Amino acid sequence: MTPNIDVTHDPALRSWVESANDGTTDFPIQNLPFGVFRHDFEERLRIGIAIGDQVLDCLAAARAGYFDALGPMIVDMLQSWSLNALMSLGREEARAVRGATSRLLRADTAEGTSAATKRDLLLVPMALAGMTVPAEIGDYTDFYASVFHASNVGALFRPDNPLLPNYKYVPIGYHGRASSIVASGTAVRRPFGQTRPADTAPPVFGPSKALDYELEIGAFICGANTLGDPVPIGRAEERLFGLCLLNDWSARDIQSWEYQPLGPFLSKNFATTVSPWIVTTDALAPFRAPAFVRPPGDPAPLGYLTDPNDADHGGFDITLEVLLRTARMREVGAPAVHISRGDFQSMYWTVAQMLAHHSSNGCNLRPGDLLGSGTVSGPEAGSRGCLLEMTRRGAEPLSLPSGETRTFLEDGDEVTFRGWCERDGAARIGFGECRGEIRPAN
Ligand code: CA
16 A cells, blocks of 8 residues: 555645745645544533644534435544544445545635534634543554663663564554543643662652653554454455554563563553554655665565565654753753654664564454553664663763753653654644643652
């Protein structure tokens, strides 16, 4: 399947929602990401589509008849309080909704001309929309797909043996916790846990002293495979609803004591933050890229993880950024400071390979399931996706313009991720933000 570019990607499209046309918004009419929100003073959750600084209220648009051409089933699903029903269908249906929404929001169509007269009914200012986690996430799996992250972290924990022999064959992952996934803006409380500060003394229980973030991309699953039926690599893209930003908060001191032999547990499951907008796989079509080119000497992936289309188009050209704002910076009105940049093209495994591998034993992936990519780190010093790597496990503190230093996160620190896609011949689209502030331990 080559990336499907159609009229909805045309960079010349303009919306009757003026803020979508300014060239700087993350949400021009070429993007149209899905989210779930609650209107101010109202309880009912509803599906929304971001456009400029507004949210298209899908419930209102469906009730007004603007989606009727999609048929009663999709119209019904767009009035739901979660995206899972729409996700249960698949890419074709998501693409149909995207096409109808594009016509509805365009300045030069009959649907758009009609909708513009009903803007108070159809639009909610983003500033008044309370965003939630965009799907009912049944299962969450976190991968480890950056070879640069795996090598850097491996070198810190196992200097003699940084990259384990399975890494270049197996898309490594672990099953995470869905219940503690929160939407951007939710405060994150510093976790308590068991750590062993000195090898010669017994472990202690207390608040983590090495709290970290991990810059990741999240992938939402659509459609379903029956338990026992793997998803072949050539069909994995059909199961990929879209992507978001994801922060896999990590307590390194808890992690280093608990992770052997079964992997991370309480060091990771106290909170995971996602950005509220799911940028669909279709919106990302102009920004597809070849899969990571393995250096000479690396083994080829096994057959069940090999597909020519995935090799040619399995990557995504997404630029990521991490910003940090401390409590002191907030007090003096200083803006958040950029601390690193990530390139999602640098991942060793594609999302399709992760998805195919996950189901290769017959594991059933269900609509609304979430896959985390693993920390996005590149080869350069400015592209390390967590403080553990950036400060070399605290040995090289980060200096901030405020005069403060950081080895790990302090109470009051606010971490914000941004992500965007930019290419000649395409409209720039973005992911919004994934933000969380650390609160003191209880
Ligand atoms: Ca992770």
